[in-house]
Amino acid sequence: MPKCTINGHEVEVKEGATIMEAFYKLNEGIAHYCYHPGLSVAGVCRLCIVDIEGNPRPQIACNTVVTEGMKVTNQAEKIKDGVKWVLDFHLINHPLDCPVCDQAGECGLQDQYMQFGKYSSEMAEPKVKKHKVVDLGPTVVLDSERCILCSRCVRFTDEVSKTNELGLFNRGDRTEVGTFDGKPLDNNYSLNTVDICPVGALTSKDFRFRQRVWYLKDSETLCTGCSTGCNVKVYYNKEGAFRVKPVYNEKVNGHWMCDEGRGIYKFVNREHRLLKGRMKQKGQSTWTDMDAGALAKEAYQVIKSAGEKLAIILTGQYSTHEYQILLKNLPTKNVFHWQNQAEKWNEFDGLLLRGDRNPNTKGVELAMNASGIKTDWNDLISGIKSGAIQTVFVAGPENMAVYEDMKEKIQSLGSVQNIIWTTACKSEDFEKLTNNVWLVPMKSYLEKEGSFINNQGLEQKFKKATTIVSEALTLAEASYLVSGQNIPIIKMEAVDTFIDASRRPDQVTLEHRKKNEFVYKRGSL
Amino acid sequence: MSEVKYLTEFYHLNEFQGLEGYKKNGGYVQLERAFKMKPEEITEEVKKSGLRGRGGAGFATGVKWGFLPKNGEPRYLLCNADEGEPGTFKDRMMMERAPHQLIEGMIISAYAIGAKKSYIYIRGEYDYPIACVVKAIKEAYAAGLLGKNILGSGFDHEMDVYAGAGAYICGEETGMISSLEGLKGQPKLKPPFPAIQGYLKKPTIVNNVETLAAVKYIIRDGAQGFRKYGTEKSAGSKLFSLSGNIVKPGNYEVPLGYSLKDMIFNLGGGMKPGRKLKAVIPGGSSAPVLNAEEVDRATLDYECLASMGTMLGSGAIIVIDDSQCMVDMLGVLTHFYHHESCGQCTPCREGTGWLNKIVHSILEGRGRLQDIDLLLKVADNMKGRTICALSDAAALPVLSFVSKFRDEFEFFVREGRSKVKGTNYAQMHH
Incomplete structure (x- = not known):
């Protein structure tokens, strides 16, 4: 474990660690673009130059291994001046179109210019013209003029997604990122290239021109797209959520997430949501809108009268805590696990995405085992047929896009008398229910706190980010109401987030933002 | 002191191009002698000779060889014949006039460092030199000088030619390795240096044409014999490509330490009538220019030119007269x-x-x-x-x-x- 001194502070690093890693460990500011902890070292931006005592030439921090007793600084005047110049080299052909650039506000070039930059450029020559609005594939658009050729995206497709779609074409200051003839950037991890792009060269088709980033708040939460449970940051404002980006967690997702998971913010927005409780009687074709709480209380009468003929259907889309409360409030042994495409559950794409598209399948199993319940879906079907089951409480899926068997399951519930279905989203499929139906609006994962247990059995907590449908209930709240109780007032306690020691040092804290302090790294870096 | 004929001794003979003529004039004798030596002895001899890389950087060849890991890991010898430095045309002549001289030097060097495979990376524009070298390699294979168990020594060696596609940067050793690997010709981040991790991530030595050709003469004359020419720190003789506003441009072999002024005014025939010397670029276009006053003091060796803030480089002397802007x-x-x-x-x-x-x-x-x-x-x-x-x-x-x-x-x-x-x-x- 060699020790070195960085800007006068001593630090001990792992054997073989680079000076850059020592800077990261100390949380000392160092300019860099091409270095990314999740990728190989390219050493091309030349911004991370440091002065090493006894070495006449400045060295780059990202490719220099720390040796015992090394004395490193990036505060020397000649280094600061060198960094200014390298930044100016980055900027001389950059279009400086920040007012219309999506990256503005979270741009590495802006941030680092403010901290390390040279404040007046001497470039008086015409800039190099390159291609704008290059369609790289179904998800990503490239603006070559903004590109600073750090090669992060190229290395990503080489080393992480291993799909090799991107390359650097041409030479010198005519170099451009591009795809080879007829092979677009089309893989399930393509949007990570947008995240790691330090400038606005790569933009997401889904997000570009929709919001200025300074009008968005962000909150750390979990991806509910599959059972991997990637740690993510959701960006939202009062209009709803706008995008999802990965957050580093060594144990779960590293630096990345899949494109499929980035779509999960969509169903939480108001236009997809069930805003009011709805009910309809058998044979009627019109729905009656009701307040969520009142509707749940009404459903209590049905559940009470059902007695032993009640069954509960659970999906792996709620938090562990909610299942426990539900099973406590509605004590029945007729609990069934709705497994959507269980035959695909063991599939894995080798990187992050798993075949089990529920965030908390392990949580359902845990709650059912704890209550000593062992049931088979066929028992439910035969129970319904024989009339042993009259009333069904369905903890319905939040993200219905991954429940391809919705219609089929609704059909199989055909002859049940009463269905109480909790759901966050509206769906055409509910029209097909011919029973007495109560639809209880649910909160989405962004609007509540709890925990999911991922595929590897790791329990991860998440906290509430925002409120989108204010009167929606959580499954726990609904279970109190449908069992005739009142919702207990829970004393709010500080929730630990899942991000702790493994958190990267470059996240901007709220305190910093409030103080409007300059923070040297954020967002994409 | 004047021009010498050390490396270029037989260059005036057309027959020196072919294997037969080359053998008649002492060819492949040194290879047999080298096989009687231990590889380490050859490396030691090259170190002692003070031979420095002739491609431009002037790094000591023996020292470079010494960086190779001392295990049995497969390794490669690459000959840098990209010769992209503007003003340089000595390697072209060496490959045209004496391809076997290069091949012999390469086999000896490969034997010294233990490489079983070597490539000659030739500048793509050099059609004729490529043809010459390819023909010579074929002759060498036919004569058992390449392939398995060369001359009964038990040493196997394969040699190939690779033509570049016309990029200056592929003359940089790691750029050349990238190009040879089939990648875009871009230099690689160092460390690791090629001697540790080069071509196909294996230890690799890259030497210039003239450097490898000179190895043969170190075997022939020994380290001390090689030092007959040159100075303490710049041993041996070297080819210089003289070009620009001069009466007799061309390749000249002189001992290192030779006066630049003599080079221009004696060997090169001086300036054109009525013209005055204004400046000289002494080591290829990358070398800082010398003005007329500095040219008077300059000698053609690594240390003198370095002390004047320029470099010997690849030995391309570009003479500029007072008519140039x-x-x-x-x-x-x-x-x-x-x-x-x-x-x-x-x-x-x-x-x-x-x-x-x-x-x-x-x-x-x-x-x-x-x-x-x-x-x-x-x-x-x-x-x-x-x-x-x-x-x-x-x-x-x-x-x-x-x-x-x-x-x-x-x-x-x-x-x-x-x-x-x-x-x-x-x-x-x-």
Whole structure:
């Protein structure tokens, strides 16, 4: 474990660690673009130059291994001046179109210019013209003029997604990122290239021109797209959520997430949501809108009268805590696990995405085992047929896009008398229910706190980010109401987030933002 | 002291090109002698000889070989025949006139470092030298000088030619390795150095044509015999490519330490009638220029030229007389480096383009006086900041041209025309 001194502070690093890693460990500011902890070292931006005592030439921090007793600084005047110049080299052909650039506000070039930059450029020559609005594939658009050729995206497709779609074409200051003839950037991890792009060269088709980033708040939460449970940051404002980006967690997702998971913010927005409780009687074709709480209380009468003929259907889309409360409030042994495409559950794409598209399948199993319940879906079907089951409480899926068997399951519930279905989203499929139906609006994962247990059995907590449908209930709240109780007032306690020691040092804290302090790294870096 | 015929002893004989003629004039005798030595002995002998790389950097060859890991890991020998440095044309002659001399030197070197495979990476434009070397390799295979168990020594060696596609950067050793691997010709980040991890991530030695050819003579004459020519720190003789405004341009072999002035005025036949010497680029276009006063003092060896702030480089001496406009010449050089920068490292990618634009602004009459200082600042900040030396190579001529011939630049900015030629850029080029 060699020790070195960085800007006068001593630090001990792992054997073989680079000076850059020592800077990261100390949380000392160092300019860099091409270095990314999740990728190989390219050493091309030349911004991370440091002065090493006894070495006449400045060295780059990202490719220099720390040796015992090394004395490193990036505060020397000649280094600061060198960094200014390298930044100016980055900027001389950059279009400086920040007012219309999506990256503005979270741009590495802006941030680092403010901290390390040279404040007046001497470039008086015409800039190099390159291609704008290059369609790289179904998800990503490239603006070559903004590109600073750090090669992060190229290395990503080489080393992480291993799909090799991107390359650097041409030479010198005519170099451009591009795809080879007829092979677009089309893989399930393509949007990570947008995240790691330090400038606005790569933009997401889904997000570009929709919001200025300074009008968005962000909150750390979990991806509910599959059972991997990637740690993510959701960006939202009062209009709803706008995008999802990965957050580093060594144990779960590293630096990345899949494109499929980035779509999960969509169903939480108001236009997809069930805003009011709805009910309809058998044979009627019109729905009656009701307040969520009142509707749940009404459903209590049905559940009470059902007695032993009640069954509960659970999906792996709620938090562990909610299942426990539900099973406590509605004590029945007729609990069934709705497994959507269980035959695909063991599939894995080798990187992050798993075949089990529920965030908390392990949580359902845990709650059912704890209550000593062992049931088979066929028992439910035969129970319904024989009339042993009259009333069904369905903890319905939040993200219905991954429940391809919705219609089929609704059909199989055909002859049940009463269905109480909790759901966050509206769906055409509910029209097909011919029973007495109560639809209880649910909160989405962004609007509540709890925990999911991922595929590897790791329990991860998440906290509430925002409120989108204010009167929606959580499954726990609904279970109190449908069992005739009142919702207990829970004393709010500080929730630990899942991000702790493994958190990267470059996240901007709220305190910093409030103080409007300059923070040297954020967002994409 | 005058021209010597050491490496070039038989270059006047046409038969020296072929295997038979080469053997008649002492060819492949040294290979047999080398096989009787231990590989370490050869490396030691090369170290003692003081042979330094003839491609440009002038790094001690034996020391470079010594960096190879001492295990049995497979390794490669690459011959750098890309010869891209503007003004250099000595390797071309060596490959045309004496391809077997190179092959023999390479087999000896490969034996010394334990390489079972070698490649000769030849500049793509060199059609004829490629043909010569390919033919010679075929002859060598046919004669059992390459392949399995060469001359009964138990040493196996395969040799191949690889033609480049016309990139200056592929003359940089790691750029050449990338190109040889089938990748885009871009230099690799060091460390690891090629001797540890080079071609196909295996230990690799890259040497210039002239360096490898000289190994044969170290075996023939021994380290001390090789040191007959040259100085203490610059041993041996070297080929120089003399070009520019001179009466007799061409390749000349002289001992290192030879006077630059003699080179120009004796061997090169001096300036054209009525012309005066103005400047000399002593080591290929990347080397800082010397003015006439400095040329008087310069000797052609690594240490003297280094002390004058320039370098011996590849040995391309470009002579400039008083009819040349330095601003115009710099425009040619900045254009070249802008065109050839691989585009990996920011200071070089952006800097070469910037320098070129500034110089052309001046040439086209749009220059500002502050542009002259800006050239110096930009060039200064490109130096020593990149993966390979191309950035330095682009910056050094700018620094030396501007600082030594500043009056010409200032005149051009003020008058919009050349101080020497009296005409503007458009008139100069039509």
